Amino acid sequence: MHIFDYSEILGSIPQDIARIMSEIAGIRSLEGVRRTNYPKDYARMESIARLASIKYSNEIEGIATSDERLEEIIIRGGAPRNHSEEEIAGYRDALNLIHAEIDRLSFDRNTILDLHSMLHTKGSDKRAFKDRDNAIISMDQTGRRCLVFEPVPASETEDCMEQLCLAYLELSTQGYDPLLYIPCIIVDYLCIHPFLDGNGRTSRLLTMLLLYKEGIDVCRYVSMDEHISFTKSDYYYALQQSSHGWMENRWTYFPFIRYFLRTLLECFMDIDTRFAIVDGKGLNRKQTIENVLKKSAAPMSLKQLQMVLKDVSIHTIQKEVKNLLSEGKIDKIGNTKGARYVYKRRLGRGQTLEHYSSRIRTSHREGQRRISARNSGPSHCLSRSLMKLATNSG
Numbered sequence: 001m002h003i004f005d006y007s008e009i010l011g012s013i014p015q016d017i018a019r020i021m022s023e024i025a026g027i028r029s030l031e032g033v034r035r036t037n038y039p040k041d042y043a044r045m046e047s048i049a050r051l052a053s054i055k056y057s058n059e060i061e062g063i064a065t066s067d068e069r070l071e072e073i074i075i076r077g078g079a080p081r082n083h084s085e086e087e088i089a090g091y092r093d094a095l096n097l098i099h100a101e102i103d104r105l106s107f108d109r110n111t112i113l114d115l116h117s118m119l120h121t122k123g124s125d126k127r128a129f130k131d132r133d134n135a136i137i138s139m140d141q142t143g144r145r146c147l148v149f150e151p152v153p154a155s156e157t158e159d160c161m162e163q164l165c166l167a168y169l170e171l172s173t174q175g176y177d178p179l180l181y182i183p184c185i186i187v188d189y190l191c192i193h194p195f196l197d198g199n200g201r202t203s204r205l206l207t208m209l210l211l212y213k214e215g216i217d218v219c220r221y222v223s224m225d226e227h228i229s230f231t232k233s234d235y236y237y238a239l240q241q242s243s244h245g246w247m248e249n250r251w252t253y254f255p256f257i258r259y260f261l262r263t264l265l266e267c268f269m270d271i272d273t274r275f276a277i278v279d280g281k282g283l284n285r286k287q288t289i290e291n292v293l294k295k296s297a298a299p300m301s302l303k304q305l306q307m308v309l310k311d312v313s314i315h316t317i318q319k320e321v322k323n324l325l326s327e328g329k330i331d332k333i334g335n336t337k338g339a340r341y342v343y344k345r346r347l348g349r350g351q352t353l354e355h356y357s358s359r360i361r362t363s364h365r366e367g368q369r370r371i372s373a374r375n376s377g378p379s380h381c382l383s384r385s386l387m388k389l390a391t392n393s394g
Contacts, residue, residue: 002152002160003249004167004188009180014254020261021179023298027268028216034275045221045274050099051075052223054092057204060229063087083120090120094205099220102212107168107185109161112194115205121198129157129194136193149243151193160192168210178214183260184253185210190239191246204228222267234259269298273308288312289320290329290343299333299340 035042054074058064063084065073072078073089080086094115098105105111117127136149152160164185171181186203193199208219218224228235241255275295292308293300300308305317321341324330333340 001156002188002191002247004163005249006167006171006176006181006184006253008253009176009184009257013180014258017254017258017261020258020265021177024179024261024265024268027265027272027298030272030275031218034271038275041275042221045271049219049221049223050095053095053204053208053219053225054088055226056223056229057201057225058084058088058091060225060232061200086120090118090124091201091205094118095208098205098209098212102209105209105213107172107206107210107213108165111209112161112165112202112206115209116195116198116202119198119201121195121201123196124198129161130154130196132196134193134196148240149191149193150247151191152247157192157194161194164188164192172213178210178216179261179264180257182207182210182214183257186260187239187242187246187253187256191243216264218264218267218271222270224263224267227263227266231259231263235263272296272298273300273304289317290324293324293330293341293343296343299342301338301340303338305341 051070051074055064055070065085065088069078069081069085070088073080073085074092080089097115097118113127113129117124123130131154133153134151135147136151137145138148139145167188168181168185171185172178186207189206190199190203195202204225207224211217211219238256238259242251242253242257245251273296288309289305289312292305302314302317302321305321306312306314309317321330325332325341328344330341330343333342
């Protein structure tokens with residue numbers, strides 16, 4: 001029987017995890033001012049993120065439809081035509097419930113069953129946990145199946161879920177850091193695997209629920225599901241690492257905590273990048289690049305600057321960044337092709353360039369892969385028409 005023990009996250013935290021948490025805190029400190037100054041921008045981002053979350057959380061599990069049908073179902077409220085579309089519409093309804101009723105909802109048995117029952121997946125009409133044992137099985141390229149993980153037996157599921165909900169109640173009221181214990185709860189939930197189907201999508205809905213309950217609502221404006229979709233292999237690998245030995249009480253949460261925090265930081269950095277050029281009109285190119293780096297709470301690469309400044313050539317960006325370096329206004333982090341640049345004013349008391357170097361060697365690898373995925377074709381991102389419609393509907 002698994003023991004729900006979270007003492008690991010009260011001990012010594014790996015330095016890279018502590019640094020990512022520090023960077024998240026730095027960007028979060030800007031959020032209050034931005035929301036006050038740019039409410040319309042946040043409303044538009046919320047509409048786009050909602051659409052992306054529904055699309056990508058389902059696609060992770062192989063549930064998809066065309067962008068045209070996605071638009072019809074999610075934005076116009078059209079009737080589903082098949083089972084896949086019913087599941088997509090169900091995820092829409094579950095996400096809407098979290099957004100509308102977050103103050104009323106709790107992490108408990110009834111909420112979990114309610115969210116799962118809305119997904120229209122196998123067994124969801126019973127509004128109950130699994131009634132027979134299940135297993136997580138993968139298939140390799142040759143078609144051979146292998147057992148990845150054997151979850152909690154059906155006979156023990158009810159008790160384990162009760163223990164998990166009680167553990168969350170304890171964690172959320174006794175001073176544990178939510179950025180550390182939320183990924184632990186998600187690992188435990190997926191190791192229990194309380195339903196025959198729909199566990200992955202329910203876990204991502206619960207992730208948003210838990211983050212919102214702690215006042216961390218970046219996923220309302222940037223889809224965390226989209227980020228997970230672009231690094232799906234890393235997501236499953238981290239889960240596998242943290243679930244190894246879970247049943248025998250010989251496991252560690254840190255691999256999944258590390259992935260979770262990197263992904264959450266990328267969401268915060270997405271918002272940070274979007275606001276980097278606000279109020280930048282009327283400036284020359286050098287001033288614009290300087291303005292972007294001033295407003296960014298995190299270091300930026302040349303590629304990120306080019307993504308923000310679409311009308312400025314990469315040659316011009318390189319030239320002006322070099323000028324800013326020579327003038328001592330910015331610092332360069334790293335000497336590789338993916339080096340980052342940070343405005344010196346952003347290095348606060350007690351912070352050094354080394355503070356950012358570990359982050360660059362780790363989390364930004366995921367960011368670069370996501371950039372490549374976004375640029376590889378329409379199958380990896382929302383179509384422009386869908387994004388425009390989502391924006392207008394907000």
